[in-house]
Amino acid sequence: IPALSAVPVLKKQLSVFVILACHSSQSHALKQDSVVEDISTDRGVISFKVNRKLLAQKLLEPFEKGQDEKFGLNSELLNTLKRGTTLVEYSSPNIAKKFHAGHLRSTIIGNFIANLKQTLGNNVIRMNYLGDWGMQFGLLGAGFGQFGSEEKLKQNPLQHLFEYCGSSLFLNHVLVLQVYVRMNKEAEHNEDMKQAARDFFKQLEQHESQAVSLWQQFRQITVDEYQHIYKRLGVHFDIYSGESFHQDQAQEVVQQLQSQGLLKTSEKGTGVVDLSPAGDMNSVCTVLRSDGTTLYITRDIAAAIDRKEKYNFDEMIYVTDKSQVNHFNQLFQILLVMGHSWADRCQHVPFGLVQGMSTRTGEVVFLEDVLDEARARMLHNMSQAKTTKEMDNPEDTAEKVGISALLVQDFRGPLLSDYRFDWDRMLQAQGDTGVFLQYTHARLCSLLQRNADIDATTFDPSLLLEQTSMTILQHLLRYDEVLYQSAQDLQPKHLVNFLLKLCHLTASAHRELLVKGSPPDVAQARLRLFRGSCSVLANGMRILGMCPVDKM
Numbered sequence: 322i323p324a325l326s327a328v329p330v331l332k333k334q335l336s337v338f339v340i341l342a343c344h345s346s347q348s349h350a351l352k353q354d355s356v357v358e359d360i361s362t363d364r365g366v367i368s369f370k371v372n373r374k375l376l377a378q379k380l381l382e383p384f385e386k387g388q389d390e391k392f393g394l395n396s397e398l399l400n401t402l403k404r405g406t407t408l409v410e411y412s413s414p415n416i417a418k419k420f421h422a423g424h425l426r427s428t429i430i431g432n433f434i435a436n437l438k439q440t441l442g443n444n445v446i447r448m449n450y451l452g453d454w455g456m457q458f459g460l461l462g463a464g465f466g467q468f469g470s471e472e473k474l475k476q477n478p479l480q481h482l483f484e485y486c487g488s489s490l491f492l493n494h495v496l497v498l499q500v501y502v503r504m505n506k507e508a509e510h511n512e513d514m515k516q517a518a519r520d521f522f523k524q525l526e527q528h529e530s531q532a533v534s535l536w537q538q539f540r541q542i543t544v545d546e547y548q549h550i551y552k553r554l555g556v557h558f559d560i561y562s563g564e565s566f567h568q569d570q571a572q573e574v575v576q577q578l579q580s581q582g583l584l585k586t587s588e589k590g591t592g593v594v595d596l597s598p599a600g601d602m603n604s605v606c607t608v609l610r611s612d613g614t615t616l617y618i619t620r621d622i623a624a625a626i627d628r629k630e631k632y633n634f635d636e637m638i639y640v641t642d643k644s645q646v647n648h649f650n651q652l653f654q655i656l657l658v659m660g661h662s663w664a665d666r667c668q669h670v671p672f673g674l675v676q677g678m679s680t681r682t683g684e685v686v687f688l689e690d691v692l693d694e695a696r697a698r699m700l701h702n703m704s705q706a707k708t709t710k711e712m713d714n715p716e717d718t719a720e721k722v723g724i725s726a727l728l729v730q731d732f733r734g735p736l737l738s739d740y741r742f743d744w745d746r747m748l749q750a751q752g753d754t755g756v757f758l759q760y761t762h763a764r765l766c767s768l769l770q771r772n773a774d775i776d777a778t779t780f781d782p783s784l785l786l787e788q789t790s791m792t793i794l795q796h797l798l799r800y801d802e803v804l805y806q807s808a809q810d811l812q813p814k815h816l817v818n819f820l821l822k823l824c825h826l827t828a829s830a831h832r833e834l835l836v837k838g839s840p841p842d843v844a845q846a847r848l849r850l851f852r853g854s855c856s857v858l859a860n861g862m863r864i865l866g867m868c869p870v871d872k873m
């Protein structure tokens with residue numbers, strides 16, 4: 322077995338040993354070397370004793386200036402992953418409809434997946450696919466004609482909003498929503514209104530300039546407002562696309578299906594694609610209404626084909642709640658029967674429902690309320706802990722920590738599970754929460770800061786041989802495996818649990834591996850270990866979508 326050159330080799334050698342051990346009846350014949358100091362067998366159990374000094378040295382080597390962020394990334398395991406262009410579509414709210422908890426989940430999960438893929442060396446395209454087309458715009462347009470003022474909307478949308486609902490808190494989206502809600506109510510009983518809505522949508526479909534311009538304004542106002550929220554969440558998109566972009570292409574898709582002989586007419590007169598294995602129309606997917614208009618799925622087919630042409634992705638990932646599992650299955654199946662073999666590199670990541678998301682003022686209407694409340698509660702907790710005084714911007718810290726709390730609550734379990742929203746539990750400082758991650762990070766930063774005068778460019782690994790250090794080192798050694806696992810199933814729980822464990826181990830290390838008062842060389846080695854933990858923690862937190870704080 323060749324001499325050790327790097328940590329990945331160490332891991333590989335260990336597995337080679339295990340394989341050899343499994344296949345060899347003469348385990349005593351295994352040779353020890355610099356990595357594995359000693360091999361012993363006892364009643365069917367083979368024990369390998371790792372060279373601790375070497376482990377400490379190799380693992381902590383990268384934590385010199387500039388190398389911290391690369392830790393674990395150049396591993397043999399991670400190098401087996403395919404790298405290419407990954408398009409991640411997430412968030413995708415519907416304009417003029419509610420931005421609900423599902424959209425929040427899609428936003429943070431999609432952001433995690435995009436961050437992960439990017440960290441692993443992929444070229445990532447982040448896309449928001451707005452629900453910006455459909456009958457709701459008919460209602461909205463007609464409603465606006467009735468209750469709104471285009472003049473005012475143009476001149477000063479905020480002001481106009483203010484007049485509308487008497488509050489500037491909820492920003493513009495309320496305006497749109499209010500017109501919509503009011504119109505929906507009216508239309509229930511009022512035939513004229515219904516007709517007006519249909520007429521408006523028809524004008525829109527026929528690209529009539531006035532209707533289009535009003536629609537554009539609604540869209541822009543909403544996007545502007547979302548961007549404000551995305552910014553708070555630390556989320557961004559490379560592309561704002563939407564269903565409206567694929568109106569005409571959706572009709573082309575129907576024609577293609579027709580010419581490929583894939584379009585059937587149902588008894589109801591709708592256009593369907595037969596997806597039943599036996600070809601007996603047992604399971605069909607509707608792509609065309611009887612009045613000749615296209616549907617959500619038809620636009621999705623067109624959008625997927627368009628994205629492949631424009632961005633030539635190697636893989637595409639859609640993030641939505643689990644109610645759309647069937648939709649995406651059908652989408653991928655149709656793309657495949659149309660001959661788009663790349664459809665099997667498209668993937669849907671479904672997630673479960675959030676129950677009981679409410680704030681002090683009642684059920685959540687706007688996402689922004691959730692962020693405000695997380696910040697307010699965190700600020701309150703921080704003021705109790707009396708650390709806020711020393712902070713430049715406690716609000717900002719509270720916001721970052723509050724968002725971390727939301728993320729950990731959401732990411733801890735399997736994405737497909739439903740979970741119950743619980744303010745008190747998620748904001749606990751000691752439990753397995755985002756607050757605990759942030760707290761540990763801040764504590765590590767302050768330790769490093771306080772000892773900034775100690776030169777940590779070199780260190781003696783033989784001073785890190787006690788069990789507390791070793792446990793942390795062995796944990797850090799697993800970082801690449803955790804990223805690998807996350808890349809396989811796109812679940813954030815592996816990383817979350819890895820980081821929580823790291824924080825627990827760090828808490829013990831804080832107690833047992835004192836820096837202050839230790840001889841300089843011991844302090845130096847321990848600082849290096851803490852520096853490693855701090856960097857890996859920060860790297861992992863960033864992938865999850867958190868912004869690590871230095872103080873709290």
Ligand code: ARG
Nearest residue numbers: 413414415450451452621641
């Ligand atoms: N706008 C949709 C909704 O809120 C989600 C869009 C998901 N993406 C897609 N390509 N269909 O339900």
